[in-house]
Amino acid sequence: MFSLNDLMRVEIHIHSSLNCVLVSLCQNQSWNNQNLSSVPLDLDVRLRKLDLSNNFITQLHAFALPCLEELDLSGNQMDLISEAAFGNLARLEHLNLSRNRLSVSLGSNSKALRSLGGLRSLDISMNGLSNGAADLFRESKSIRSLIIEDNLISEIAPQTFEPLSRLESLNLARNNLAFICDFTLHQVKYLNLSRNLVEFFVTPEDALLYFPILPKTNRLKYLHLQNNLLGALDSEAVMVTEVNSLYQGVVNETILQNNYFHANWRLMPLVYIDLSFNRFGSFPLETLSLLNSLEHLDLQGNDLPHLPLVFLKTLTQIETLNLQDNSLQPCSILSGSLSKNHIDFDYSCTAFGQLKTLKHLNLRENDIKILPPNAFQGTSLISLNLAKNLHMLIHEMALEGVQTTLQSLIISGININSSGLSLPCMPALTEINISNNKLNATLSSLGCSPLKVIDVRNNDFMTLNYSLVEAVSTNLTTVYISGNRFNCCDSRWLTLTSTRCCLKIGIAVHSIM
Template identity: 60%
Template sequence: MVRHMFSNLLLLWSLSHDLYITGLTYNAPQEQSWNNQNLSSVPLDLDVRLRRLDLSNNLIRQLHTLALPYLEQLDLSSNQLDFISDGAFENLARLEQLNLSRNGLNNNLGSNSKALQSLSGLKTLDISMNGLSDDAVELYLRNKSSLDQLQMTGNALKRLSHSLFKESKGLRTITIDDNLISEIEQGTFEPLIHLETLNLAKNNLAHICDFKLHQIKYLNLSRNSVEFFVTRQDDQLYRLEVLDLSYNKLLYFPIVPKMNCLRYLYLQNNMIGTLNSEATMVSETNSLYNEITRKKIVSKNNLHSNWRPMPLIYIDLSYNHFRSFPLETLSLLSSLETLNFSYNCLQNIFWDIRNYSESGHVRQLFFPSLKHLDLQSNGLLYMSPLFLNSLTQIETLNLEDNSVQPCASTDHLRSSQSTQQINVSTSCVALGQLRTLKHLNLKENNIKILEPHTFQRTSLVSLNLAKNVHMVIHEGALEGAQTSLQSLIISEINMSSSHLSLPCLPALTQLNLSNNHLDVIPSSLICSPLREVDIRNNVLMTLNHSLIQALSTHLTIMYISGNRFNCCDSKWLKILNETKIKLPDIGEAECFTRVRKFVMMEYLKNHVLNCLFHTQPQEVHPGQIIIIILFVGVILAVLIVFSRKLCCTQRSFVV
């Protein structure tokens, strides 16, 4: 029995000892940071129970043996580390994450690489910005079968060989951006069957001749010199979901895998569209494909056959060289929801498609899922009604910085062949055709006039009309949209109050009237549940306090600076203060009297006294004049009585 009790005690002691050693006791430290301490070496008194250790941003140059058997994460980034002794990591059996970025690991490769070979259980390794060459990286990646994530940003790699990752076939994420890579050997990434994310941005890659990475979900090739991207047709499924080819030298649309999962395609800042017409571009792309794949049959449209089944929901084509809108190619994308076509060279969007003629049958295409279209900064004058008809689900349309003149209504514009014969230099755009439109940006289009019923039949929620200098808004221009409109921007159009007529807008919550010449706020706003109002930089001297009182029910924020408010007519301001409505620019707001101007906040502290002496004569109420006369009379009477008493007192002393 004694022996049995002794064995139980021994077991209990052993368990408690293990708990203490492994750091599971309540007092055991989990993490320690020596970040940015100007250390030249690793501290000697580190707790052996540590699991996470941060030594980043120091001056450590050499690393010797670390006796931290339970350490899981080690950060040595941004030091001056150029020497790691052979056995430095031998006692780090549990280390999974190691950050060695921003050091000098291009030196002492033999010792340094041998030290890293002992970390066979490493899952995450960052060796970015160490000036590493191709051969150096291959040495550092030896014996890394458990590696899951690898970061090699900002090194000096020029060529990726098929042997580079032969001992790291479990990799899921590889980042090799900002290097000098111009060549990738076949077989470099193909064996990495678990690879999902590959970032090769900011390199010197010129061509992707035959993309074969079936396993990758995210591929970043931005900021290279890629001229074309071609995939040979096969029946294998590609898992690619995001492809970033932005900031390259593409002349053509990429030929993506036929069976793919692509949802996001980034093609901004390229040279697509330089070949003028869509037909020419498609023909050239197919010829290139046949040349690369050495196919003799040239009749098949490989570009369109590969794009048709693509489940793309987002494509960015901004900052390219399109002179015409690629209607047929983009209409193949039946799942497309967002299209960014800003900063191109469009002037007109004609219905210029195959099998269309002036006298023949009109072939109508559709963008059945497109909700958000950005056409900013194209110089657009004209958009075909047939094109507008194709936008059956459009909700957001950005036409900022173009030359679009909205039509009065769409009744006289028919989607027929005759619409192609309109003189585009004087034609307008029938925005009323867009029944599902909710958000419209017409900022800076040099619009001359908004005719009545311009937005009839739309479902507008927000409308931006800013920077259309000298635009005339016809009474009734907002009819048809007034019940749904929630946000309205009419800033920077040089408009005076006499030319601004707004209907009752029962849904309006945000209004921007800044940078105009308004001296009165439209009284029709009394029926709007406004939450935010911007009236900065107008010529307002006061605000209708009855209107402000009505608006204060919903109003939460108001911008008022840059006006010429009358200091002594501030009843409206008291209402805003009492209701605790935010005035973010009250510190910049000024008010004026006949004598001088004041910062409104300072003036309000003594507004009664200031108004008494500085109010402009023409603005003084008759009752105020009577009070002032009486006040002065009383003061004079008191002075006379006081002086007589003083005189009498002096005489009595003389006697």
């Protein structure tokens, strides 16, 4: 049975909701950076979105905005939220409390958040929170997105997030996590654990040494693990043994019946993983080979010497591969064949031709010595970054097989001169960056490309080929030319570009002599 008071509250809530639907005026209001010390008293009750960020509201008391759906209180040095503060914000779905001091009165602040039953996203980053942070969101069972970044959390107890059955995005980056062992994040699709100091596997180290144990049934699609110490263990076999032992202890099984770690990873629907800036001394072949749904893989800054052929063959869905700042050398594919017998390599190079779905490849700063023939044949490359591979020799057939698909090519900062650079006709190329080299002559082969952006900065050009500029001028929108010593007596190409509407010329004062 409902009491009279209960029925009255339901009637008031329905009436308020109808008013919010019917009234569409005055939906948003910003009081950002207004030196406020409290919430203004004359706020329109019809507001749906309110920005009170970057003020000096150190304490928050009750205020009534029945239509409010989004509230930003970030950057206020707030340390106290009264228990009734959010009691009259029945429709609030998005709350930003980042850059405050919620840790000071954690008990009171936690009670205040309990009234927000419909909250969908909560940001409590940069609040000096430690291990009691869970009290702030434990009762917010409708939350889809939770940001707890840049706090002082050193441990997360098991089942901390279990009440949040709708949680899809969890950001725990930039904490001091010492241990995580939670098997209840089945529905999470985005997990950020980057920049932590994690002992996932009860090791004496001070950083995340290998991949986390994840629930058997999960929906995780986006995983950020950059800036840890992944791969610092002696071998992958040692890691798997340690992780399985930990798993056995957590699930309280006396007999280890299976390789739990790999069994769980095999079920993950990951499409994105960021492993940049870790310490992969030996490549984690067995583990990463299980992730055959990957579309985006970031391995920047890991000092990898090569990617094994057997691993590349598992990346059947990969589209974007960031390998910047490693030590990879591309293999040469002979006779236009992608079969193993016709790949010229000695297990120290990387056979990119195995990646048939690959569209975007970053090989910047890999100290590539030679870009061999057919290095990328078999891929579907749209963009290729080869910048800062100093003194790299480019074979005239290096881009064979991708010359018809490439739309963006970066070969800046490789210290190459015009006699050492030969590029094929690339009919899809719209952007090319050949800056910071020693070039003094433009490539006539670029005349067949529908170029929109050309970057030739910091070379030895005294002029640009008039015929080439004329050929590409139809689509050209931007040309960067500063840092060259152009001859003012041979600037006919420049007058041609000046007749083009909306063409931007990036030029320094001393570029034309």
